[in-house]
Amino acid sequence: MSHQLGGEGGQCRQSERPCIDKHGEPRLEIADLIRRYTADVAVGPISFSVREGEFFSLLGPSGCGKTTTLRCIAGFENVDSGAILLSGQRIDSVPPHKRGIGLVFQTPALFPHLTVQENVAFGLEAHKVPKDEIVQRVGAVLELSGLSNFGQRMPHQLSGGQQQRVALARSLVLEPPLLLLDEPLSSLDLKLRIQMREELRNLQRRLRKTTVFVTHDQTEALAMSDRVAVLSQGHIEQIGTPEEIYSTPISRFVAEFIGSSNLLDVEVVGFSNGHLDLATAAGLRLKTRSPRMPIATKATALIRPERIRLVLGTGAAASPANTFAGEVRDMTYLGEDVHYRVLASQSEMFLVSTNSGKPNSPVVGQEGILVHIDPNDVFLLTK
């Protein structure tokens, strides 16, 4: 079945279309794409490129323009300016049914009057593929998707997860050079979502299918993507690997959107031994490892909750840098993790996350604990 599903080089169908598959060549390029709705509501300019075989996510809150971007690529929205290139060829004026790009929607959108098999065969029939080839390709893709036993079922007889799998199979059977996924998991419940997430990722890796994935769920984006573009209000804030996005966000927006975080407005008050001295408005002094900055520079300090350590004890003065006397004000037990709200030095409230089940875990109202933050874990944002 691999010759149809294109295990290795199958992204390229026959040779009608010149196909640039060389390593590192971008499969999809978006250049200064702008989509205007009204005079003051617009998406873009957005530019990014997706490499061959890459899993690329567009991540952002609702209304940030991620779905619009996806619909522009699929051809369901007109582009007001800019260019979309697929395998080096401009496609922004090609009608949507001739683009050959796969798209899976948030809702499965299966044809309710057709069986699973007929749903999957639909695109092949529209392309006038010969009958026996259709049977063969549909069978292969159903097997690949774990749907072999469901071919004769009607869509309404399937669970939500199975329906979404059929929708994916329906796109994959056409061997599209590019697969677009518009929040395909968000209509599923949590457990199934996590399972489908892995399934989807494995399938994508196996087929090396270039994929653009739209989501508002940062966990999903981090777990699945090779690279993530974080969008806000119609433009891209940052593009990077999940690790880069999480540990070195370039703006307050990205830091806030990805994971939970402690964000403090600070001012530079000094520099010594390769460390910047920072002061919050409430008077807390923090050290961070950072190049020199002019005194009185305003910035945002980002400290991830899992980086803060809580230690039983007193005597903050004798301890290493960034150690404060703390008081637990609130605690949320989440099973795996425990979240604390800790007031440090009677001035700043921190969100602290620790693994549950540790000995000597603090309790609410407990005093005589120390809050310790390594200067390497204080990340300075100037945007």
Next chain:
Amino acid sequence: MPASLWLIGPYFLALVVFLALPLSNVLQLSFYTYSPITIWTTDLTLQNYHKIFTPYFAKITLRTVRIGALATFFCVLLGYPLAYYFSRCSKRSLSVGMFILVMPLMVSAVVGAFGWIVILGRNGLLNGLLKTLNIDADSSILYTETAVVVALVHFLLPLMVLPLMASMEKISMRLEEAATNLGASPLFIIRRIIIPLSRAGLVSGCLLCFTVAISVVVTSALLGGRSGRMLGNEIYDQVITAYDWPFASSLAIVLVTLIVIALSAALVAARRGNRTKGMRS
């Protein structure tokens, strides 16, 4: 007694009193013998039904079916694109379009027919237009079957469009987008998605159009002339002019039978739609 029966009870009672009883009376009457003096005698006979098979009345029956079928066919042809447009257009276009579409239903059939006389008559708007265009094709549509069909299509179109629209509105735009994304051309989408999924609306639209079309009286009387007479006109004349109530009754039974046949055909068509769904599963 379950609450649901209380809800349909009053209407059921009205149906029995005002439809079932009179209809059984008509059925009974259709087997009685005509008498010029007492209108009918209770001697049972099949004479009234035999008479229907004489060439004149057989022709009228066939014409009735033909006019109904043609009017329904053209309603489908015009109604499908309209219904699709209305199910996808803006709210504003919908309210304007609906108003224009439903107009003929709100105007009396007499007024509507008179309008068509003005248009189709010998010195009417259509011939005037043809004359100014120097086309020498003096149309003599008025007082023919064609005139009846034209007026009926105008009058019945909303009965086709409304049920079609109702089933088309349920077809999500997502389905069309998904089909487009899979490479389907607009025509392929209409053939494989829109038409199969609006089948229920099509069946009820056809049923409404056909049953109303074959039982029409005023339209065919005013526009059909001698060559456009339908069963309704014949029944009217037999009751009012000829006083042959037994024969009028047998004609009425024929009309009711035609409607029952159409209804059964619609039920079969609707069920076959469901069965293909079930059988494939």
